[in-house]
Amino acid sequence: MKPFITYTGIVAPLDRANVDTDAIIPKQFLKSIKKTGFGPHLFDEWRYLDHGEPGMDITQRKKNPEFVLNQPRFEKATILIARENFGCGSSREHAPWAIEDYGFRAILAPSFADIFFSNCFKNGILPIILPAETIDDLFKAINKQEGYSLTIDLENQFVILPSDNKINFQVDAFRKHCLVNGLDDIGLTMQHSETIKAFEKNYYQKNSWLL
Amino acid sequence: MQAQTLYEKLFESHIVREDAGTYLIYIDRHLVHEVTSPQAFEGLRINHRPVWRSKSILAVPDHNVPTTDRSLGISDPTSKIQVETLDENCRHFGLTQFPMNDNRQGIVHVIGPEQGSTLPGMTIVCGDSHTSTHGAFGALAIGIGTSEVEHVLATQCLMLKKLKTLEVRVDGTLNRGITAKDIALALIGKIGTAGGTGYAIEFTGESIRSLSMEGRMTLCNMAIEAGARAGMVAVDDVTISYIENRPFSPKGEELEKAKVYWRTLHSDKDAQFDKTVILNGNEILPQVTWGTSPEMVVGIDGMTPDPQKENDLSKRKSIEDALAYMGLEPNLPISQIHIDKIFIGSCTNSRIEDLREAANVLKGKKIAKNIMLALAVPGSGLVKIQAEKEGLDKIFIEAGFEWREPGCSMCLAMNADRLNPGERCASTSNRNFEGRQGQGGRTHLVSPSMAAAASVHGHFIDIRTLN
Ligand code: SF4
Numbered sequence: 193m194k195p196f197i198t199y200t201g202i203v204a205p206l207d208r209a210n211v212d213t214d215a216i217i218p219k220q221f222l223k224s225i226k227k228t229g230f231g232p233h234l235f236d237e238w239r240y241l242d243h244g245e246p247g248m249d250i251t252q253r254k255k256n257p258e259f260v261l262n263q264p265r266f267e268k269a270t271i272l273i274a275r276e277n278f279g280c281g282s283s284r285e286h287a288p289w290a291i292e293d294y295g296f297r298a299i300l301a302p303s304f305a306d307i308f309f310s311n312c313f314k315n316g317i318l319p320i321i322l323p324a325e326t327i328d329d330l331f332k333a334i335n336k337q338e339g340y341s342l343t344i345d346l347e348n349q350f351v352i353l354p355s356d357n358k359i360n361f362q363v364d365a366f367r368k369h370c371l372v373n374g375l376d377d378i379g380l381t382m383q384h385s386e387t388i389k390a391f392e393k394n395y396y397q398k399n400s401w402l403l
Numbered sequence: 404m405q406a407q408t409l410y411e412k413l414f415e416s417h418i419v420r421e422d423a424g425t426y427l428i429y430i431d432r433h434l435v436h437e438v439t440s441p442q443a444f445e446g447l448r449i450n451h452r453p454v455w456r457s458k459s460i461l462a463v464p465d466h467n468v469p470t471t472d473r474s475l476g477i478s479d480p481t482s483k484i485q486v487e488t489l490d491e492n493c494r495h496f497g498l499t500q501f502p503m504n505d506n507r508q509g510i511v512h513v514i515g516p517e518q519g520s521t522l523p524g525m526t527i528v529c530g531d532s533h534t535s536t537h538g539a540f541g542a543l544a545i546g547i548g549t550s551e552v553e554h555v556l557a558t559q560c561l562m563l564k565k566l567k568t569l570e571v572r573v574d575g576t577l578n579r580g581i582t583a584k585d586i587a588l589a590l591i592g593k594i595g596t597a598g599g600t601g602y603a604i605e606f607t608g609e610s611i612r613s614l615s616m617e618g619r620m621t622l623c624n625m626a627i628e629a630g631a632r633a634g635m636v637a638v639d640d641v642t643i644s645y646i647e648n649r650p651f652s653p654k655g656e657e658l659e660k661a662k663v664y665w666r667t668l669h670s671d672k673d674a675q676f677d678k679t680v681i682l683n684g685n686e687i688l689p690q691v692t693w694g695t696s697p698e699m700v701v702g703i704d705g706m707t708p709d710p711q712k713e714n715d716l717s718k719r720k721s722i723e724d725a726l727a728y729m730g731l732e733p734n735l736p737i738s739q740i741h742i743d744k745i746f747i748g749s750c751t752n753s754r755i756e757d758l759r760e761a762a763n764v765l766k767g768k769k770i771a772k773n774i775m776l777a778l779a780v781p782g783s784g785l786v787k788i789q790a791e792k793e794g795l796d797k798i799f800i801e802a803g804f805e806w807r808e809p810g811c812s813m814c815l816a817m818n819a820d821r822l823n824p825g826e827r828c829a830s831t832s833n834r835n836f837e838g839r840q841g842q843g844g845r846t847h848l849v850s851p852s853m854a855a856a857a858s859v860h861g862h863f864i865d866i867r868t869l870n
Contacts, residue, residue, distance in 0.1 A: 223481045225441035225488045228449070285442075285550055314550055377550070378452070381427060381558040384420060388455075388560060391419045391429055399524070401653035401661040402431060 193316040195374035199297055200343040204260055204269035205334045211274055213281035213308065217290040221246055230286060231293035235261065265338050273300040273330055278319075279308025288315040298344055300351070302327050313367045314376055318346060320361050346372055406671035408568045409637055410603040413543035413668070417526050419560055427560045431525035432537075435462040435498070435552070436511045437489040438817075439530030443553035444492040454496045455559040461520050461651075462493050462500040465510045466817045470780050470807035473504060482818060509783020509809040512536040512750035516620065517783055519649025523638045523665040528555055533750050533833065535626045538635035539619035540642055541668035543603075545633050566632060567677040569602035570670075573610035575684040580866040582760070583618035584752060584831070584850035586610065586682070587625035588690035592700040594680055599631030602678065605670060606636050610684030616645040617756035624751045625833055628697040637669035689866050691737050692835050692848040694725035699835075701737060703853070703865045709733040728837055729845050730825065738863050740847065741773055744828040745804070745858040746840070747851055748780030749814035752831035757851040758790045762798040764855035764869065770803035771861030777804040778820065780812040802858070816841045829857040 218236050224246060236244040239261060241254040255262045261269070272291070278301040279287060288311045291299070297317060302324040304312075312319045322330075333353075334340045343352040346368060350358040370380060381388075396403050407415075419427040440462075447454070454460070467482035469475075477483040486503060493500035501507040507514060512533055515521040521537045527544040528534060530552040537544035547561065555561055573586055591598070604626045606619070614622065619636045626634025636642075643662060646652045653661050670676075688702030699722075701707075707726060710733060713719040726733060731740065747753070747761050758781060770777050779799045781787035787809055790796055796806045813820040814832040822828055822844025831854050835846040849857065852866050 225445075225485055227442040227445050283548070285548075311550075377562065378446075378450075378554050378557045381554065381560055381562070384427065385558070387420050388427075388429070388558065392559075395429065399661075399664070401657035402522075402525075 193374045193376045193379065196297065196316065196318055196346055196371040198343065198345045198347070200341055201270035201297065202266065202268050202339060202341045203271045203273055203300075203330070203334055204266040205331050206260055206272055206274040207331060209275035210277045210280055213279060213284065213287040216279070216287040218244065220244070222284060222286050227285070227289045228293055230290035231295065234290040234294040235259070270295050271298045271300065271342055271344070272296050273327065273334070275327070276302040276324065278304050279312075280305035283307045283311075285311050285315065288312050288317055292317055300327065300330065313371060316371070316374070316376070318344065318363075318371060320344070320351065320363075322351070322359065322361060326359060406673035406675070408670040408674040408676060409541065409605050409635055409668060410543065410566065410568050410633070411674075413524065413526065413635075414565060416524070417543070424564060426563050426565070428526060428563045430528050430555050430559055430561055431459060432515070432520060432522075432527040433460045433555050434511045434515050434527065434529035434534070435460055435489070436466060436529070436531065437464040437485040438466045439549050440492065440552055441485065441488045442549050443530070443556055444496070446550075446553040447496075447556060452557045454498070454556050457496060457498050459559065460498045460556075461515065461518070462489060462498050463508055463511050463514055464489050464503055465508075465809075466811045466815065468503050468508070468808070468810040469818055470778075470810050470812045470820055473808055479818070506784035506788065509781070509786065510750045510753065510811055512620070512624065513754060513782030513786065513809075516540065516616070516645075517649070517785055519646055519652030522646065522652065522661070523642060523668050528561060532627045533624050535632070535634045536620050536624040536750060538623040538626070538633055539616060540646070541635060541638035541665065543633060543635065544623075546627065566603040567601055569599055569604045569631065570676040570679040571604050571606050571682070572608040572679060573606065573682045573684045574608045575610060576613065577610050577684045577687065578867065580689060580852060581684075581687050582850040582852065583614055583621040584625075585687050585690045586684070587622050587628070588692065588697065588700045588848060589687045590680070590682060591625065591629045591697045592690070593682070594629060596628060596696055596698045597630045598680075599626065599629040602631050603633040603635065604629065604631040605676070606634065607670070608684070611636060612639065615756055616641060617754045620754065621751055621757075625697070628833055638665045689850065689853050691853065691863055692846075693729065693731060693737065693740075694722070695728055695835055695837050696725070697833070697835060697848060699725055700848070703737055703863060705737055707731050707733055707735045707737070730827070738865070741827070741862045742829045742847075742857050743773065743775050743826045744822060745770070745774060745777035745854055746780070746813045746828055746830040746832065747804075747854050748778065748782070748807075748812050749830075749832035750782065750811070751833045752851050753780060753782030753786065753809075755786050755789050757831065758786070758795050759793070761851040761855035762795040764852050764866070765798050765802040765804070765859065768802055768859045770858045773861045774803070774858055775826075777802075777858050778807055778813060779804045780807045780820075781809050783809045804858070813840050815839060816844075822846075829854045829863070
């Protein structure tokens with residue numbers, strides 16, 4: 193997992209509430225055997241005018257010019273901002289995989305669905321909860337200014353505005369530690385590999401029939 | 404030492420470390436199938452991580468395999484890719500796999516115990532919720548998601564919080580014709596599909612002790628449908644004699660040593676459970692589900708419910724919706740429900756004993772005219788061979804059943820076996836959710852003998868009234 197310390201990026205405004213995992217990545221793509229390659233199908237039904245199926249050549253597809261990510265000024269966006277209850281729906285991890293694969297590193301919203309929220313951390317994405325009014329102000333500012341970008345200072349827990357104003361946010365200390373150090377759950381457990389080996393030695397001595 | 408429940412014994416013997424209530428738990432056995440493993444293996448490759456203990460793994464394709472002639476291969480391209488990806492991953496990482504054409508292939512929860520790779524005292528995981536099945540051996544067996552599959556592959560450990568303990572005690576003796584499936588459904592009918600949420604269930608009592616290992620597996624298999632992540636039964640002579648002489652089970656001196664430990668795998672006399680539910684074994688009737696959740700269940704002498712009699716509005720609505728989906732009227736006697744298809748199979752009821760039970764009912768009989776299709780799908784290649792040795796295949800075929808190759812089949816309709824919209828099925832599987840056995844399909848969960856009896860009569864019938 194890529195470490196997340198301080199990050200600056202263009203912000204794309206997705207002005208919707210209750211963005212569910214089916215909208216993030218439609219279910220026909222869940223049959224895939226991969227965890228990469230979902231980026232081109234992120235928000236597939238909103239992004240394209242035709243119906244998407246796995247294996248389609250996306251360069252041949254008709255994009256929806258109205259959709260925010262198709263607008264030239266947001267093409268390079270790597271931070272997403274949306275309304276409440278982002279990520280509701282399925283517990284499958286395809287949604288954060290698609291978001292990560294597309295290139296988003298952080299999502300700002302007034303609230304997130306639980307499982308999606310914790311799946312984000314497992315996949316190197318920082319979900320930030322901010323008050324609804326703050327989110328609303330950000331939407332307005334983004335729409336006013338071309339190339340609007342934010343800096344996220346995870347260590348000090350600030351979202352830094354172009355004006356240099358700082359907005360503080362909360363994050364679980366343990367999850368922050370993992371993101372800052374680029375540790376997914378596995379990386380974290382791997383830090384205890386000596387403890388696991390010591391456990392095994394003792395365990396197989398006692399339970400030799402399992403060897 | 405303080406008295407402990409079986410769950411506590413199993414949990415505590417596998418703690419590698421603890422951090423504020425989150426435990427790193429060592430995993431003994433990892434069962435792998437084609438649907439939930441590909442992304443986990445891909446994760447290992449991307450991060451250049453090896454498999455921690457390849458010996459702990461037993462892999463098998465089951466969800467996507469055809470149950471008809473396999474020499475033709477798999478026709479559905481996505482199914483084919485999943486199965487081939489498992490083959491390739493097992494080759495690449497050097498894992499033991501029973502591929503599709505191996506006669507040891509079968510449903511992952513059937514082959515683990517059959518091979519002796521499920522043993523008492525183990526922690527067992529699989530990327531599948533019905534992993535609870537293996538708890539029948541006095542093991543701690545839990546279903547996990549794909550990212551946890553990757554975590555266990557890479558570290559041999561899983562991060563877990565402690566569950567609460569629920570004792571389900573079934574006193575007394577079961578009546579003739581009553582099976583573990585009926586106990587499971589009766590329990591879910593009583594406590595609901597969320598009744599076990601947050602708990603590990605231990606099944607105790609006289610009725611449970613009298614069950615064979617097959618029956619105990621059926622029961623633990625359904626623990627997940629009661630909301631519990633794990634179900635288990637204490638070790639006794641029945642457990643130990645099942646394990647002896649299986650390909651992966653310990654032999655000679657090691658076996659003797661193991662037995663001494665296995666004998667300790669029961670809850671201590673004074674152990675405290677967080678909750679206890681008691682069922683009376685001799686009051687349990689043959690069960691039939693009428694709705695779209697396993698808790699929507701009644702005894703064979705019952706009727707579909709009347710939503711008008713339900714005062715809770717949201718419950719009333721769910722009864723109405725379920726009856727509408729199932730195409731059933733309120734107050735309809737269960738024995739008047741006519742069936743289109745029969746499915747005997749799945750990790751709940753596809754073991755040799757299940758097939759014997761069904762064949763026993765079918766012997767010398769024919770399926771009713773209204774039955775369009777009756778499938779008998781053995782849980783594994785070895786179950787199939789054993790059944791054929793006993794002549795069970797002939798009984799099924801002569802009755803009008805199709806005798807198939809092993810796999811998950813119509814339990815979740817991921818392969819070609821499925822219901823068409825509106826078709827009604829008596830099924831020995833574990834989930835009657837909308838669309839589970841095919842879009843618009845209507846599932847009634849029952850035991851193998853009740854499914855067999857329904858196939859002969861064309862409608863549900865009380866197994867106890869037959870000779
Ligand atoms: S038989 Fe059904 S429940 Fe069992 S593993 Fe297969 S699909 Fe899942």
